[in-house]
Amino acid sequence: MSEPVVEFRHISMQFPGVLANDDISLTVNKGEVFALVGENGAGKSTLMNLLYGIYTPTGGEIYIRGRRVERYNPKYAIDQGVGMVHQHFMLVPSFTAAQNIVMRKEPKKLGLFYDNAEAIRQTRALVEEYGLEVDPTEKVADLSVGLQQRVEILKALYRGADILILDEPTAVLTPQETDELFAVLRRIVAEKQMTVILITHKLGEVMAISDRVGVMRKGRLVNVKNTSEVDQRQIASMMVGRPVLYEALEKTGTPGELRIEVAHLRCLDERGLPAVRDLSLSVRSGEVLGIAAVEGNGQSELIEAIAGMQHIESGSVKICGKDVTNRSPAEIRAAGLAHVPEDRLATGLSAEASVGENLLTGRQREKRFRKAFDFLDRSSVARYAGELYERFDIRGAGVDAAAGDMSGGNMQKVVIAREFNFDTPVLIIAQPTRGVDVGAIEFIHSRIIEKRNAGCAILLCSADLDEVFRLSDRIVTIYEGRVTGEFVTDQVTREEVGYYMTGAREVAQ
Amino acid sequence: MNDILGRIFSAGTFQQMLRSATPVALAAIGGSMTEHAGIMNIGMDGMILMGAFFAVLGSFLFQSAMAGLALTLGVGLIVGLFFALLVVKFKSDEFIIGCALNTFALGLTGYLSDSVFGASGAKGNPSLLVVRLPFLRKIPFIGTVLNGQSILVWVTVVLMVIMWVFVYKTPHGFWLRASGEKPETLRTAGISPERMKWIASILCGLFCALAGAYLSLGQLSGTFSKGMSNSRGYIAFACVIFAAAHPGKAYLAALMFGFFDAIGMRLQAYVSSELTQMIPYIITILMMIYVVVRQNNRRRAPRKLQGMAKS
Numbered sequence: 001m002s003e004p005v006v007e008f009r010h011i012s013m014q015f016p017g018v019l020a021n022d023d024i025s026l027t028v029n030k031g032e033v034f035a036l037v038g039e040n041g042a043g044k045s046t047l048m049n050l051l052y053g054i055y056t057p058t059g060g061e062i063y064i065r066g067r068r069v070e071r072y073n074p075k076y077a078i079d080q081g082v083g084m085v086h087q088h089f090m091l092v093p094s095f096t097a098a099q100n101i102v103m104r105k106e107p108k109k110l111g112l113f114y115d116n117a118e119a120i121r122q123t124r125a126l127v128e129e130y131g132l133e134v135d136p137t138e139k140v141a142d143l144s145v146g147l148q149q150r151v152e153i154l155k156a157l158y159r160g161a162d163i164l165i166l167d168e169p170t171a172v173l174t175p176q177e178t179d180e181l182f183a184v185l186r187r188i189v190a191e192k193q194m195t196v197i198l199i200t201h202k203l204g205e206v207m208a209i210s211d212r213v214g215v216m217r218k219g220r221l222v223n224v225k226n227t228s229e230v231d232q233r234q235i236a237s238m239m240v241g242r243p244v245l246y247e248a249l250e251k252t253g254t255p256g257e258l259r260i261e262v263a264h265l266r267c268l269d270e271r272g273l274p275a276v277r278d279l280s281l282s283v284r285s286g287e288v289l290g291i292a293a294v295e296g297n298g299q300s301e302l303i304e305a306i307a308g309m310q311h312i313e314s315g316s317v318k319i320c321g322k323d324v325t326n327r328s329p330a331e332i333r334a335a336g337l338a339h340v341p342e343d344r345l346a347t348g349l350s351a352e353a354s355v356g357e358n359l360l361t362g363r364q365r366e367k368r369f370r371k372a373f374d375f376l377d378r379s380s381v382a383r384y385a386g387e388l389y390e391r392f393d394i395r396g397a398g399v400d401a402a403a404g405d406m407s408g409g410n411m412q413k414v415v416i417a418r419e420f421n422f423d424t425p426v427l428i429i430a431q432p433t434r435g436v437d438v439g440a441i442e443f444i445h446s447r448i449i450e451k452r453n454a455g456c457a458i459l460l461c462s463a464d465l466d467e468v469f470r471l472s473d474r475i476v477t478i479y480e481g482r483v484t485g486e487f488v489t490d491q492v493t494r495e496e497v498g499y500y501m502t503g504a505r506e507v508a509q
Numbered sequence: 510m511n512d513i514l515g516r517i518f519s520a521g522t523f524q525q526m527l528r529s530a531t532p533v534a535l536a537a538i539g540g541s542m543t544e545h546a547g548i549m550n551i552g553m554d555g556m557i558l559m560g561a562f563f564a565v566l567g568s569f570l571f572q573s574a575m576a577g578l579a580l581t582l583g584v585g586l587i588v589g590l591f592f593a594l595l596v597v598k599f600k601s602d603e604f605i606i607g608c609a610l611n612t613f614a615l616g617l618t619g620y621l622s623d624s625v626f627g628a629s630g631a632k633g634n635p636s637l638l639v640v641r642l643p644f645l646r647k648i649p650f651i652g653t654v655l656n657g658q659s660i661l662v663w664v665t666v667v668l669m670v671i672m673w674v675f676v677y678k679t680p681h682g683f684w685l686r687a688s689g690e691k692p693e694t695l696r697t698a699g700i701s702p703e704r705m706k707w708i709a710s711i712l713c714g715l716f717c718a719l720a721g722a723y724l725s726l727g728q729l730s731g732t733f734s735k736g737m738s739n740s741r742g743y744i745a746f747a748c749v750i751f752a753a754a755h756p757g758k759a760y761l762a763a764l765m766f767g768f769f770d771a772i773g774m775r776l777q778a779y780v781s782s783e784l785t786q787m788i789p790y791i792i793t794i795l796m797m798i799y800v801v802v803r804q805n806n807r808r809r810a811p812r813k814l815q816g817m818a819k820s
Contacts, residue, residue, distance in 0.1 A: 052697075054697070073699065074697050074698065074699045075699025075700075076699075078698075090691070090697045090698075091691070092686070092691045093691070094686070094690060100694075103694070103695075103698050103700075104680075104698040104700055106680040112679060113678050114679055
């Protein structure tokens with residue numbers, strides 16, 4: 001019954017300086033859901049991009065349905081029935097769903113003009129056949145992330161894909177949307193005999209949907225197992241290469257006085273539309289308040305408004321009792337706040353500057369780093385940076401290397417080290433472990449809880465719901481810029497929080 | 510007072526409006542293509558200038574305006590290819606290349622003009638057909654406005670409609686727009702976004718050549734003077750931005766420019782010409798202010814940079 005549909009034979013992919021895939025041999029069978037897991041940088045996406053023809057392997061061969069792949073380009077792959085839903089959607093925002101779906105094989109009138117009615121008709125037919133409800137005439141820019149993903153899947157199906165690759169499809173979905181996606185995947189596998197290859201690092205999803213699981217580590221395929229024969233802990237250990245202890249984080253102490261007070265806050269997004277609408281919340285010392293929200297619901301603007309990086313239209317923000325509404329980031333920091341921003345490359349770090357310089361940022365004016373004529377004292381900077389480097393277990397080419405050359409996890413550790421070391425009474429942390437590998441996640445999580453136990457007031461915002469549940473004492477859900485619910489973490493389920501995240505339910509405030 | 514207004518809004522003003530607008534409109538339609546393909550093309554002024562010179566050169570050498578048109582389209586094609594080679598293939602900075610192209614065109618045409626035509630410049634060469642329709646003459650006002658215009662004025666309207674349909678109604682037009690807005694989308698569909706950018710550059714080169722040909726062969730007899738593009742390429746670029754790269758709207762924006770240019774000419778009878786010549790440029794600045802206000806009020810129109818960022 002297991003009929004091979006894709007075969008990788010001794011595939012290697014050498015990028016300048018990085019061996020992304022190292023002698024990988026793998027067979028994926030028709031009609032199965034194959035999960036490919038591994039830490040960031042393990043080579044999962046590279047392997048799938050080879051199958052989709054985006055890169056040409058530097059060694060080895062790929063066979064699709066027994067036929068050797070001759071040319072490595074997406075056109076050839078598409079013609080062989082390979083479809084890929086990329087992690088960052090490949091959709092043109094100003095085009096309609098139908099226009100995106102039929103791209104490259106547009107139906108035509110008079111052999112020349114785009115036939116809009118036919119494109120809509122064909123899209124509707126696909127929608128019905130696969131049960132993926134989407135309005136073909138809607139502009140992609142106006143669709144939610146979940147719907148955009150459906151458009152991506154429909155696009156692959158329109159092109160005749162029967163081997164569907166999904167790259168971290170659930171990263172941006174709510175629990176409900178994830179369930180719906182999985183239902184669709186199960187259906188197309190069962191009814192259409194399609195093959196699905198799922199790249200993920202959420203092990204719960206591997207267990208939930210896959211038939212077999214392949215684990216990659218540092219460019220190698222270290223193990224392939226039937227999903228029914230392994231558990232999450234075993235997979236995690238294979239991914240990291242050592243036993244992973246998912247220890248419960250020990251939380252101690254009780255919440256104290258109010259440290260963050262946000263009252264009736266209103267902010268606009270960069271397009272001038274309301275992003276935060278009359279939002280109030282508060283955080284006490286010694287507690288973590290987690291924000292659960294689907295991306296784009298105002299949580300980024302909220303965090304930036306508190307940190308002084310976003311104009312506040314009305315309402316107020318108090319840090320440690322001091323009103324800091326519309327103050328500069330420097331003034332807000334002086335009031336007792338440190339901030340781990342959501343985008344470490346854009347705002348968290350200077351990628352060109354050295355690790356040491358990044359660790360120093362914010363402290364340049366301190367006396368101990370200065371010498372005569374106000375020059376920076378390089379040796380005391382190096383000593384300070386070296387100490388943080390050790391303490392936060394940063395692994396790279398030392399404090400003098402450019403920060404941008406490090407892996408995502410280590411860059412994040414640099415930001416965390418710098419901000420945590422300010423020892424402020426208030427911390428706001430956005431996306432602490434986005435794109436960070438499993439080992440570093442454990443480390444960062446325990447540092448956050450350490451801060452909490454030491455009496456820091458922490459506001460946490462993460463797209464990873466598991467992370468919000470793991471770290472938070474309380475959770476608020478935000479939908480369209482408003483707080484829709486507030487919960488004590490151990491008294492609520494993920495599914496329930498999911499309803500509030502999508503605005504399906506709301507607690508009257 | 511009524512007399513002044515009457516002269517300002519006379520048929521002659523609108524006739525002049527079409528004359529001033531046509532070269533800007535042609536360049537703006539071409540510039541809409543590169544804009545859609547995510548290329549910031551500020552080299553249109555140089556492209557127009559070369560178009561103007563080679564049109565006159567061809568007309569002079571072969572004593573035929575059509576030969577001049579053919580030569581300048583050939584040169585326009587080469588300029589477009591060259592621009593694409595540098596900007597698309599070698600990924601040079603489009604801003605620098607555009608500046609270089611403008612300076613290069615000014616020097617090259619000036620030098621060649623001196624060498625071929627001498628210090629007094631090119632004059633009295635065969636110019637393009639002027640359309641005079643008997644039935645139009647009978648219609649008051651409109652007849653005066655439309656009759657006696659160069660054939661290129663009419664061609665421009667046709668081309669505007671064709672490019673409009675191309676961009677918004679054909680698959681290739683979709684790909685052109687996608688190549689600027691989100692090139693990876695095309696790549697993953699198995700279409701080369703670079704190819705669409707090449708096509709856009711070539712089209713822009715051809716349209717700017719036509720704009721230049723209109724300047725030198727469309728009005729008067731075939732004449733070339735140094736720097737005769739006179740910043741129309743920049744005005745055209747402003748029209749492109751104002752119109753969000755829509756060929757039809759770009760044409761209207763060019764008409765608006767032409768209208769104020771014509772009014773400026775009329776006003777020279779009453780006000781110093783240095784002041785009246787500022788009018789189109791003041792209008793251009795006002796147009797740009799409008800664009801900024803519109804962008805702040807509305808969702809930002811998709812524009813390069815993000816799309817061009819390393820993937």
